[in-house]
Amino acid sequence: MTTEDAPLADLGRTVRALRRVADLSQRELARRAGVPQATIARIESGRATDPRFHTVERLVRAVGGTLTVALPVEPASSVAPTTAPTTAPTVASAAGVTCALPPVPHDDMRDTAGRRYPAHLDVWPVREPKDWPGAWWADWYNLPPPLWPLRLPPAAYERNRRHRDRRRAAEQVRRDVRVRWVEGDGRPATAWRFVAELPDGTLLGELRAHERDLHLVYGDDWDWPRELVLDGVLVAAGHRRIGIGDRLVAAMAQRMDETGIGLVRTVVEEHIAIRFLSACGFRVGPARPLAMALERPAGPAPRPSRPP
Template sequence: MTEASGPIDVGRALRALRRRADLSQRELAERSGVPKSTLARIESGRGAEPRFATVERLVRAAGGEVAIAVSGGTRPREASGVPGDGLGSDFGRGSDFELSPDDELRDDELRDDELRDDAGRRYPSHLDVRKVRRLTDWPGAWWAHWYTLPPERWPLRVPEVTYDLDRRRRDERRWRERIRRQVRVRRDTAGLPDGSLRLLAELPDGALIGELRAHERSVDLFLGEDLGDEREIVVDGVLVAPEVRLLGIGRRLVALLADEMARAGIRTARATAEFGGVSFLMACGFALEASRPTALRLDRRQRPGWATERPG
């Protein structure tokens, strides 16, 4: 239970709650029995402060709950038994209202909806309107993943903001953002030999969604000459579950690898990759080298002893 430190903007909180429930103003008004005009007036901050009963009906209809605490630290009592996100406000009567969400309303969800359309109207909160900062932010640019073009060469006019009308897409985007916030990376040392690294990306429930494996090698042994006990890390692979790719999880694993290298006094890491793995490693700070190992493949469907060689 998160205690409100003071009065909060009821309108902003309601918009955030609607966003969580994926409800339009009309849908929430129908569920709560509160006129849509009243809901719009509360969210815009126009007119007198709303009645507590009205706010409670709106919160409960959106799946939230309101908790009340008398000033002076008295233990709060629940005003509704519906689990979920909550809403708090001080209506000027000496009571503290507490926010009681199952997943805290973050600052970016409680922000003022400053974005407006060309007519100066606020966009619907439940559509999760977002600014288009990169071409791939806009669903209309379906070709953006295959082409890298400067803005002046974009083939279509790109809007300043965008949103997803498809509920399934909105749910998926919210789920991915929740994964991005919750994932944690750590080093696993259980059952590994000295010189081996296993870095994990996990969710709070222990679900494994990413892994980096690497091993240390002595350059002295590799080159057959004394280089002053020079050591290197060889990256064996970086794996991220397909459904959570492009969330920066792989980069966090590589960043943890860099931290482990610094702790061990190792300056160099090497890796081989192909296709998208090359771009990923370069985005993480790796650089292409002119000299590199040759990639070999043994295809057992061919005659025994035959191996196909191809450039790395």
């Protein structure tokens, strides 16, 4: 295959991948590289099919990268031996252009005008109003799609990098967190404990429960089924609403199936806990215990009187 027949690198995709790794917008990269933003836009869109070599070099250097040009060399064993004891010659062939940068995950997505979305930001498809940050009306109305006040875009992204970084960190935690059953810590066999933690051992969540012996409740020899009481589910602040609590409850449900326990009970006081457990499959029972409390005014302790 000749050099003319060798596939050429997609420079536009490469520059977009470069910007994503460096976390730079077109304007920011243009300012660092000393290249007009319009030039970067033309390269990424494919309209600048043959940019100057120094332009590409400036873009790479602006993000701390190195531009390398290399030709493959055939091994010495593949070269026919010669009568003279000389070093095997270097044979150059058509070189393929490679890019070690990870591609932009949403590079194939387009907006309603056919334009690409910003490479350095995270883009996700919009299937319902809650997927669109601009849908300020989404929490106010529960309307069928034909009655939505605005037309939903095909995708959305977060301009605020602080919010975007929080989203990325949450996605990383969601991928890395592991839920495990804890045993051998001195608890009785009827006391259940699950923890959610990162690979480095950082504790992010915990679920505790205990088996309930109905023979102690009813005091007879009837073969009562085993029950479980959920004592609580805790998730560290800053890591909530990313599914850690759901995974803890799912681990408890799986162990219930393995041990033949078909019922778990719990007492809930806060509305947010009711919503969470309802989403996990819990249902409110016909009767609930009455929570009572005695609150005394907290004031300074009285000073002891001085002896006369």
